[in-house]
Every structure is written in C-alpha cells, then in structure tokens.
Amino acid sequence: SQQGEEDPQALSIQEGENATMNCSYKTSINNLQWYRQNSGRGLVHLILIRSNEREKHSGRLRVTLDTSKKSSSLLITASRAADTASYFCATDEKDSSYKLIFGSGTRLLVRP
Amino acid sequence: KAGVTQTPRYLIKTRGQQVTLSCSPISGHRSVSWYQQTPGQGLQFLFEYFSETQRNKGNFPGRFSGRQFSNSRSEMNVSTLELGDSALYLCASSLAGGPIEAFFGQGTRLTVV
Numbered sequence: 001s002q003q004g005e006e007d008p009q010a011l012s013i014q015e016g017e018n019a020t021m022n023c024s025y026k027t028s029i030n031n032l033q034w035y036r037q038n039s040g041r042g043l044v045h046l047i048l049i050r051s052n053e054r055e056k057h058s059g060r061l062r063v064t065l066d067t068s069k070k071s072s073s074l075l076i077t078a079s080r081a082a083d084t085a086s087y088f089c090a091t092d093e094k095d096s097s098y099k100l101i102f103g104s105g106t107r108l109l110v111r112p
Numbered sequence: 113k114a115g116v117t118q119t120p121r122y123l124i125k126t127r128g129q130q131v132t133l134s135c136s137p138i139s140g141h142r143s144v145s146w147y148q149q150t151p152g153q154g155l156q157f158l159f160e161y162f163s164e165t166q167r168n169k170g171n172f173p174g175r176f177s178g179r180q181f182s183n184s185r186s187e188m189n190v191s192t193l194e195l196g197d198s199a200l201y202l203c204a205s206s207l208a209g210g211p212i213e214a215f216f217g218q219g220t221r222l223t224v225v
Contacts, residue, residue, distance in 0.1 A: 031212065040200060042116070042216040088155065092212075098168040099145065100204075100214065102155035 006103040021106040023089030116217035130191040137205030144186040149200040
C-alpha cells in the first residue's frame with residue numbers, strides 16, 4: 001500500500017482535553033496536509049504545512065513536521081464534541097505532485 | 113461560492129453493470145481529482161485532470177476511467193462492476209497546480225450487489 005500510517009487508530013477523550021494524532025509517511029514530500037471527515041462524508045481541509053516548515057498553528061490546531069523522521073503530528077487543543085470525526089494526513093510527493101497519498105486515519109471521539 | 117457537487121449521492125448497481133459518476137468543481141478550479149474510499153484500503157487516488165488532460169493515474173484496473181470537460185466538470189466511469197467496487201467515491205477540486213488545499217465533495221456512495 002502507498003498509504004502512510006497514522007496512530008492511534010482511535011482516540012477517545014473528554015471535552016476540554018487535548019488530542020494528539022501522529023502520521024508517518026514514506027517518501028520525500030512537497031507538503032503535508034490534514035483533513036477531517038465526519039461520518040463517511042466529504043473531507044474538509046484543516047491545515048497545510050510545507051516541507052521546509054517545522055510547525056504551524058491555526059486556531060486550536062498545531063501541526064508539526066519532521067522530515068528527517070518522515071512524520072507529522074496534529075494537536076487539537078481544548079477539544080469539543082464537534083471535533084468528533086476522523087482525521088487524515090495527506091502528502092503530495094516530490095515526483096508526483098498531482099495526487100494526495102492519505103494516511104489510514106485516526107477516529108477521534110470527544111465525549112461531552 | 114458553491115462547493116464541489118457530486119451526483120448522484122447514492123447509487124446501487126448490479127455486478128457487471130457500468131456506472132458514471134459526476135463532479136462539478138468549485139467555479140474557477142481547473143484541477144479535479146477522484147479518490148476511492150473503502151474500509152479495507154482507505155483513501156486511494158484514482159486520477160487527476162487539469163484542462164481536460166489526465167496528469168496522473170492511480171493503480172486501478174482499466175475498468176476505471178474518467179474525463180474532464182472544457183468547463184472543468186468531470187466524470188468517472190466504472191465498467192463491469194465488481195462487488196469490491198462498493199465504496200465512497202470522492203471528488204476534489206483545486207485552483208490550478210495540483211492537490212494544494214483540495215476541496216472535496218460529499219461523495220457518491222456506490223453499492224454493488
């Protein structure tokens with residue numbers, strides 16, 4: 001499979017807690033993105049980090065990228081029940097910029 | 113601004129039949145990509161089109177094909193359907209040069225019986 005790996009596969013936390021999910025990928029990339037998917041619907045773009053960036057913030061989201069380890073993490077702070085969804089990382093490779101390679105996803109449940 | 117529109121939303125087909133799915137990108141977006149999502153294989157890239165040209169294709173059999181029209185709308189076709197083709201098919205559009213900040217439609221849920 002071309003997919004990257006994400007862990008954990010599933011995460012259950014209490015509202016207000018932070019959620020951290022990790023993504024590993026296999027090849028050199030141009031960019032890494034995180035997407036959210038609610039219950040088998042379309043994906044919503046959350047944040048993009050370029051290969052020459054190490055950290056990026058957007059609202060309650062913080063993304064880090066370590067290209068030497070080919071890994072990224074997504075931190076959601078002060079989680080809300082509405083954050084319950086599946087989260088996917090996606091990379092576009094240096095030699096193939098016209099497709100996204102998705103990770104296997106993390107299912108996040110935020111309990112009220 | 114209208115989002116990415118996929119039609120139909122749900123589809124039930126019989127093995128051996130063929131199916132055509134449609135995707136209308138966000139106005140001004142010229143790149144359209146298609147992905148298949150299944151519980152077992154996750155999200156897998158099918159193909160990407162830009163200005164009516166296929167620029168990349170995933171590892172799917174020739175039964176899967178697509179095209180893009182001059183107005184950037186895209187269709188994908190699956191012939192001789194198999195049970196394993198049951199999946200959520202997602203279309204994504206982006207402005208120009210590829211998958212940067214792709215905007216996804218709600219998908220077409222295809223069930224093959």
